[in-house]
Amino acid sequence: MKRVFVTVGTTSFDELITRVSAEETLHIFKSLGYSRLTLQIGRGTVVPEPFSAECFTLEVYRYKDSLQEDLQRADLVISHAGAGSCLETLEKGKPLVVVINEKLMNNHQLELAKELHKEGYLFYCTCSTLPGLLQSMDISTLKCYPPGQPEKFSAFLNKVVGLQK
Template sequence: MKILVTVGTTRFDSLIKYLDELVLPSDMAFTFQIADGAYKPVNHPFFSFSEKIDQYYQSSDVIICHAGAGTIYKLLELRKRIIIVPNTERTDNHQLDIAAFMGNNGYALTVIDFDELFNALQQIKGIDLLPFEKHDFDKTGEILRFSVSGN
């Protein structure tokens, strides 16, 4: 199983270090996207950023990601199996909210405690996640009508 771990644009060294040091079965192969992280994995390949991130997404069976909205929605549109780990090292905790929403609604597995990650990797193979349906949001016409009518 090919597993991509992505942290987006903000470092998440504790997650990368934990997974890099995790003893895995031979059928699990990690690749890490570490942003500007200080921790450099020693047991698995890694990169900081890539213009070809979509290729990494497509070739991965499972993606472990931070709870960044842009990353999550992109992966859901691609119908990828995702495990969301909110980055609580950030100064704000908005990632907890989106992670809870996605996990509670069956779109992804959500893990708060790193010690649950191995079980989540075992579980994600056989779980039926709900497909996420994107709804276009375009209020341009409504805004123009409002502006022209003066209401």
């Protein structure tokens, strides 16, 4: 049973939740062999109706004390571009698609996603380009992020946001 885990962290990213729970995207997940979609929706106002059918299950929750179990079980993680969510997923060695929230301004999410993509650690897109990316990406091309080096990620993040040259 292949699983997709979607997380928005503590934020609200209704556009992402709407996109991943849309019939078109559910069809794409099924065509790629995924049979379970878990949505962590944070403070969002969009709350998809959970369901369990013969070949697909959709689970929804706002928060848990820890996302460790969901991350561990996931075969694919789709996340907002929060640095903590990215690092946590990459350190677990999970394929990651980062979705940029275009409604947020001056938050460096795009720069972080671009850099980590350039290094080969993840894919990134916007809500509107997510379906196309899901159908065209090859997760076998992603590099494994070196675990246990938060200081390197911190230095990398400082460089991306302009705190360090």
